[in-house]
Amino acid sequence: MADGMDRDEGWVRQVLPLLRLIAKGYFRSEVRGMEKVPDGGALLVANHSGGLMAFDVPLIGVAFAEQFGTGRPLYTLAHDALFLPGIDQIFPRFGFLRAHPRNAVAALREGVATLVFPGGDWDVMRPSRDDAKIDFNGRTGYIRTALEAGAPIVPMVTIGGQETQLFLTRGEGLAKLLRLDKLLRIDATPLAFGFPFGLSLGLPPNVPLPSKMVTQVLDPIDIRAEFGTDPDIAEVDVMVRKHMQHALDDLARHRRFPVIG
Template sequence: MATGATDSGTAGMSVMQQLVPLMSLFVKTYFRAEVRGEQHIPDDGVLIVSNHSGGTFSVDMPMVATAFADRFGAPRNVHTIAHDVMFLGPFGPVMRAFGLVPGSREGAVEILRSGESLLVFPGGDRDAMRPTRDGAKIDFYGRQGYIRTALEAGVKILPVVTIGGQETQLYLNDGTGLARFLRFDKMFRTKSAPLTLGFPFGLTPSLPPNLPLPSKLVTEILEPIDIEAEFGRDPDIEQVDEMVRKRMQHALDGLARERRFPVLG
């Protein structure tokens, strides 16, 4: 079972668990966050697979943590695979205290086998930095390692989609060419440096980051996927990946149809 609140109050809780109430208040007020499908969250550990939105100020992780807290009535320990740059220098111990872990399959499998839940963003930084016009598009850029991780750990996949993150500022392009030119790929191991338009820096190549606009965020949690039950003991990885993305795209398309105005929702 995933770690939750203990009888001794916050003494046995991680930093992330202790901050969930504050994060929940923030996303529900500033972003008017709405989460649907909490009933689909299983009681045991699961690999949460989500699209990634919002660039430098992505709030996907707080949205998922809030959903788990609402589902179980108390903060649950949800780890998140994070970009390697987050662990450079003195930031490493701090990031780990917040439940972030480097992107290794061995570490991910160990977490999942312990009964805890793990959040992954297969699309990575390119997904988080995608143009605003593609805000309702699922693209993992060919990354399928999450499926092998779920199979090795023996857990289900829990697909999650969020809309509104790419409206927290205006992302004008994907920024892959600019990232190479500015050597962001070498300095920060990121392949995207999109031109963004926002406040207070106006037009900027993602760094320095503009403050996020209060775009309404809607997250939908889909039914868990038991890979072995649906595809057998030796599944075709590409077929599973296509199915996961197709179900997520269908859900995201539905959220996009409901959205009437940018930012306002």
């Protein structure tokens, strides 16, 4: 079993009504195709949006619970920052796991659906102009994880998260200057504009605007069935990102106005 697989269904049930209110009431969330997630272990691969106040995780979690019930766990691979002293006993109860390949493989082998954002902080801090752009920053570990666990990949894309405030720059240079890449494994410190603090480097955090967020779940991918017993990692990654980019482009074409949707 993966280290930290401490999800508590009772805690999830208690917080779900609040998360549903935020998802459906504030962000007017639409998640399409969740029924495509197969039974058993599946690696849900998504783009990441919203900066330090990213809400795509609870939106996906609400839709997953509505489709499969709270009895089927969904684990999310998360940055070490969510496991700092003082909060390290909270997030694991809601299904968060440290983002380590060992934990991901163990969870998938346990037959658990597991959500990963390969782009991580690089992706979630991207400028708003790149809202409809898939960028994993060259990270392909998610493919090796799926192969080692023998699990299918289920790509999904979300649009609208980078409209919750105006992200002006990713801030990778500042992150290096402050040595955040070495100290906290953070590759970006974005300059953003929002309410009520105006220009901000993430702290204090601005209140996310009620941007309409739409998520599309794509068809599962059985890597070995499509690429053979010894697949080329780079080739698989190109294919996954291509499928995701096409789906995100389609969502962008149907989006009429920023924030409003």
